[in-house]
Amino acid sequence: MLNDADAQFAEALRADLPQAAFREVAPRYLEEPRGAYRGQAGLVLAPGSTEEVATILRAAGRARVPVVPYGGGTGLVGGQVLPEGPAPLLLSLERMTAIRATYPSENVLVAEAGAILETVQGAAEQAGRLFPLTLASQGSARIGGLLSTNAGGVNVLRYGNARELCLGLEAVLPDGSIWHGLKRLRKDNTGYDLRNLLIGAEGTLGVITAAALRLYPLPAATGAALMVVPSPAAALELLAMAGDVIGEGISAFELISGQGLRFLAETVPELRQPFADPPDWMVLVDLGLGPGRAPQDALEALFARGHEAGLVSDGLIAQSEAQRRDFWHIRETIPEANKRVGAIASHDISLPLSAIPDYIARASERLAQHGAYRINCFGHLGDGNLHFNAFPLPGEAKADRIAEKPQVQRIVHDLVHEMDGSISAEHGIGRLKAPDLERYGDPSKLAAMRAIKSALDPNGIMNPGAVLRAGPG
């Protein structure tokens, strides 16, 4: 059984921690972006060093107090809020924000877990390098949380998930011991892969305190195009063609639906639409090329070949960096438009690339059998990652139809499962999807996960209820 992080527990810690570590239990620590959960906390601590994190975990272990690690608070699956049970100790990394070192010749940067993604991107750029992790919440998301949730974003196609961008970790394990694993090595086969076990564990196996991150050369030139395609299947053929025509250098390949463009026109009318008539489907192709190659030429070549093959009917190639940013602004404003329209159910799914057209057709059909919805299907097509979201019809209010949410999610996720996909591509499990993981997860893997959790955190203090629920469900 776990205990509250009560006044007595806090008092006992005062001898071991500086005053600065004790924070007010402010509302911002207890909210999450989607408003689905309201957290609680008996105590908020913001340690200033790895040793202080260790001190805190040892004390929590002795007192059997639950610990919720807290980064930027931007997670979308409730991993950062503990709504019930004993009042936890919320451990915020907000004071551990240093860029400890930059090694441009090694393409490595070492950042503390509390460093904000934008700060890391900036530090890399100052060193003439690229840290490619890019996502909507980069102004507030912190490195520790991004790694703990194995964040994705728009550049996964080329550079991989957060997991692939991490060479080494420093972390405090549930027993309060410090793992000094901040290696800057490309090859290191010395025992089990603890790094990848902590990455994506959502704070349930320990607290990441610092990371050695991979940097890349800044692309010599960037470019982008919007291309109108007749169907998702054509979009996938165009992606394969882009591989042949352009080779490496495709940084992102995003699918945008007519529904998404109509939502934009409706809710963000000041945003200038690229095509007078919103096409049913289009893709945003983004390039970052090495020396000696012009992105516009490459995109024109792709357009020409795609057009000839009947894969592209219309298109726009950015003539400037400002225009490229405009294209991205369209893509990035879709989630805001969705929010304004009000989804009945949103999803973060992935599928084997070749299954995507079939999935979109079958999922749409199954949903139509269940009820009438507007579907905005968009996302990181190059990674097989779609946000397949269902909305009420025009004139209907979200509130009138929100009761359908569980059935809609069930239909969407059941088909994902049937087609060998994932019910959480980039957002993680958190508390929101813990029941889904029990339903769809491989039983043998789930048993292994529970065994690992018990082995590393026998008292169950680390972020209880996230990823794995207490009972066997």
Place this chain on the structure above:
Amino acid sequence: MLNDADAQFAEALRADLPQAAFREVAPRYLEEPRGAYRGQAGLVLAPGSTEEVATILRAAGRARVPVVPYGGGTGLVGGQVLPEGPAPLLLSLERMTAIRATYPSENVLVAEAGAILETVQGAAEQAGRLFPLTLASQGSARIGGLLSTNAGGVNVLRYGNARELCLGLEAVLPDGSIWHGLKRLRKDNTGYDLRNLLIGAEGTLGVITAAALRLYPLPAATGAALMVVPSPAAALELLAMAGDVIGEGISAFELISGQGLRFLAETVPELRQPFADPPDWMVLVDLGLGPGRAPQDALEALFARGHEAGLVSDGLIAQSEAQRRDFWHIRETIPEANKRVGAIASHDISLPLSAIPDYIARASERLAQHGAYRINCFGHLGDGNLHFNAFPLPGEAKADRIAEKPQVQRIVHDLVHEMDGSISAEHGIGRLKAPDLERYGDPSKLAAMRAIKSALDPNGIMNPGAVLRAGPG
């Protein structure tokens, strides 16, 4: 306590397994390439399916019989041989060799664990794709073993280790349950990363039975050059310059020493040397470029800029694929020359890139203080992975000086540890380096590894003594 895989145990299994699964205990199963260990086995089983692997592990668990998973037998650290203790069941994957499916449009291939690397490379090429894992033993190494040891090789710089080339696994866990994790997804954040935990675990946490592997586009054009450099520091500067001049597309960047070339001249005189006078240091630069770029032009540009900056004094650019293969043949024959000369001690180390010149200087100096050696330092410089090997002087026999091996290894590894490197870059820990892991490994990580091992394999049947020794050492 564990028991022998004795006749009674074998007999009991006959009811559950086909006759074809029972193999003779042939000597080839008990030998390893370096001749440092001689294994034993009470029984050799070669299951024909994943279900048969599960049957075997369940029986071994009930009878507390040790299981040694066996791939191609090419490992260099004794992970595939159990020299002492109860006679194990040797579980060979040699009959599970199918390429289950190829998905060229997804850049994915699904192979069973017993598939030989060359077969997988060939299947990928037939599908118009590249499976980039490339190493000396590719004619006999099997996918399961390559993943279990997280194999490296010459293309890591560009494509990553075996770990990075695997999207999903099917495996049998120590309790005999089957994990169906053969996903073909680029993004899947559903729980702990069991895939990466099994990769590199060297058969101590379960048996990999199949893998979904990443494929890449075949490069449109390849090229190679040998460039003479004044020092390892200059070689590293040239590597950074190559990134600026050529961008992505550098597949390998190998360091070759004058000592290696002299060993070649001595022991393989029929091999034509590229330079009349063996230079002290040279690099082999290998390129695989996308469409529209000529490797020879890129290499000439690099040579010109490197020459101007004083980083390159001489060089040869391959004028044909045959000549490119000749360059690689030089690099790949160095281990054979080393074998013929006879090393006192060989090492597989990695270091942060910027530490390499300093490491080579300091390690050479420390060894010189200890005794007189010829040092052949070569390897995958682009990955920070060196083979830093010490040889007797001309006229001396290896046997006369082999007693110095432990001290030489200690000197080399101590300095690696001091400089934040790894004592096993690509070969793994096996049985050979289990004591080194205890000496140099992070205590907190080692404790976590032991906890994970106990949790997933409570009876300790899986490859006992590999990676982790029984006692706390």
